[in-house]
Amino acid sequence: MADLPSSSASKSTATQSAGANTGLGGWIRHAVIRRIRSYWRAVLQDILTVALAFETVGALRFLDRSPFPLSTVIQLAGPSLLIGVMYAIISYAYGIHRRLWRYGSLRELKQLLMAELTLVPFVAALVLLRVYPFSTVPRSVALGGLLLFPPYLAGIKILPRLYHSLVAAHTPAPVAEPRTRVLIAGAGQAAATLSQRLLASGANGYEVVGYVDDDESKWNRGLSGKPVFGPIEWIPDIVARNSVEMVAIALPSAGPERISEIIALCQTTNVNIKIQPSLHDTFGVNAQSGYLRDVDVADLIGRDVVALESDDTARLISGKTVLVTGAAGSIGSELCRQVARLRPQRLIALDNNETGLFDLVEGLIRDGIPRETLVSRIGDITDADALDEIFRQARPDVVFHAAAYKHVPLLEEHPRQAARTNVLGTYYLCRAAQLYGVSRFIFISSDKAADPVNVLGESKRMGELIVQSMSQADATKKTLFSAVRFGNVIGSRGSVVPTFERQIAAGGPVTVTDPGVTRYFMTIPEACGLVLLSATMADQSSLFLLDMGEPVKIADLATKMIRLKGLRINQDIALVFTGLRPGEKMHEALTATGEHLERTRFPKILQVVDMPNPPTPELLTQWMGEFAEKAAQVDAPALRTLMTTCVSEYSAARTPASAVEQSASMRAR
Secondary structure (H helix, E strand, C coil), X not given: CCCCCCHHHHHHHHHHXXXXXXXXXXXXXXHHHHHHHHHHHHHHHHHHHHHHHHHHHHHHHCCCCCCCCHHHHHHCHHHHHHHHHHXXXXXXXXXXXXXXXXXXXXXXXXXXXXXXXXXXXXXXXXXXXXXCCHXXXXXXXXXXXXXXXXXXXXXXXXXXXXXXXXXXXXXXXXXXXXXXEEEEECCCHHHHHHHHHHHHCHHHCEEEEEEXXXXXXXXXXXXXXXXXXXXXXXXXXXXXXXXXXXXXXXXXXXXXXXXXXXXXXXXXXXXXXXXXXXXHHCCCCCHHHCXXXXXXXXXXXXXXXXXCCCHHHHXXXXXXXXXXXXXXXXXXXXXHXXXXXXXXXXXXXXXXXXXXXXXXXXXXXXXXXXXXXXXXXXXXXXXXXXXXXXHHHHCXXXXXXXXXXXXXXXXXXXXXXXXXXXXXXXXXXXXXXXXXXXXXXXXXXXHHHCCCCCHHHHHHHHHHHHHHHHHXXXXXXXXXXXXXXXXXXXXXXXXXXXXXXXXXXXXXXXXXXXXXXXXXXXXHHHHHXXXXXXXXXXXXXXXXXXXXXXXXXXXXXXXXXXXXXXXXXXXXXXXXXXXXXXXXXXXXXXXXXXCEEEECCCCCEEEEECCCCXXXXXXXXXHHHHHHHHHHCCCHHHHHHHHHHHCCCCCCCCCCHHHHHHHHHHHHC
16 A cells, blocks of 8 residues: 655645746736736727728828729738737836726826827837838838827727716706706816816716806806806805805815805805815715815814924834823824824823723724734823833833813812812823933923913913923933913814804804904814924923914804804804803913013924023922822812912913914014
8 A cells, every 4th residue: 555645745745836826827827817818908909099090091191093002001901010019018018008098187198198109219210221011111101100090099098088978967967866056166177177076976966057266367268168257256146146056165275264265255155165175185085075075163264284294203203102191182182193103112092081092092093003002091190109100111202291171161160170180190290201211291281371360271380380390300301391382272172163063053052252252273183283393392391382373253253153054143043142251261362471482493383481480399399299288188279279379470460462462473473
């Protein structure tokens, strides 16, 4: 009985077989045969089209002869087909066969022209040098063929797009879904692209009425078969005359202020308003809508968009261990997202909100952040022992401290919670950072810390003083402490914007404290991006101020948000003024009395200088002992008094208008 092959022999045979499959034979199957199956129709079409062009010229060349020299024309078929094969090879090298010509554009036509021009010198050389079988091709036929085959090919390539465009244009909209009549603000490339998409989705309910544009040279001309009526300021009149139901803004070069003005103009009518987003915003948007998005509050405010990418932030974060406190909050979660994209060695997300922390980490993983770089820690910054354990185990290099209570009226009623979290929690974090050699500690402050008149402002100002004092106490200067001060962020849990949205959704009333009250606003991504940039500039005890732009009247913001939903104030929904709540100001200051601003290398970041001297380390230790004692005694009035006493520049009667003027002056320089 023959011996059975051993297990090792079987594995060897299988390995050899697998090697053969991945060798030359595998390459032929996957790289050659697969491509032939995918592209043979396109290659054959190109060969026959080029040959037909040369045959057509040959037939025309001898058309006036009698009898017609059919045999001569047939003799040209061989060279014509060879020229077609040559073009197919060149075309394949340019990737022409891989194009989806149904969606072809000028870019594809340019590639087609480049392939055609590459063929010309080869054909010319073969004909002029009389290389067989091109010696029988008359020079006039060669020249005519070279001139005729480009339009032949272009026509063949464009036919699919032309066919689908004609079908879409002549497809009637369903009777049950009447088309939405759209006026496009803009008459450039973006508007043309948007128009084509809307026309292509005409069966789904869109009809482009025309365009408006401030470029006078475009007026009374046509774009995609529709008229350019005139300037943008004509929108209300055009809407009325043409029964327009939606205005789509397609002006990528327009600044935020101009977009805000156009939205305000549209809001004088009853149309729905949409915006064509930038390219990076279109992913995930329904293509059936023509890549349009709803207008959001950031559009209404009209803040300038600034570039936040910097090699400095990448160097600060990449390969480091970064701790973010308050990671489940509005600012903290966005800081985590931006930090994670900079490839830290580890990102530690600390929060006492279990559900929010879980959602944050799962969202980061869905965004492609490696799970092994993410560490979620459920904890409270008021627990000094827990913080010590986190710092001892994780050894963070950079700390962003965003954990805080921030609702003004609530903290007026609960000063003990403000003292425990915003004051003692910040102190415990700074102490741990110093003890375990954190290289940078960035404290997220608030504009309410400037000449504070409420518990939130006082507690945030205490945080700034703690950071500055701890910096003085660090003899080794291993830890660079800094603070960043800014105002309201759109969409945060403490912002008025979500409140207005809920009130509008509920049918009102929309409540505003006072007709004249103003606040500063910026978007959450912008604020966090600027915080990261400021961290790269921090030296000992730096205090930075983000340029918040111009203050916004809250009543005007509420009015725009109501009109954005197509509602009429005091007809469809009520706008009610309730009066200032405890601790609220009419106008926020960005700098305290005596503070001055200096520009930095980043246009949207200012540095506060000429600050009052912070408390000495000994005095700070004494203060923190008193805060801990009063908090343990649940003595809220005593805590409020202690905060007011510690914040040396606090004065309820002070009106820091000069600080607002100073900030505006700095922006104008």
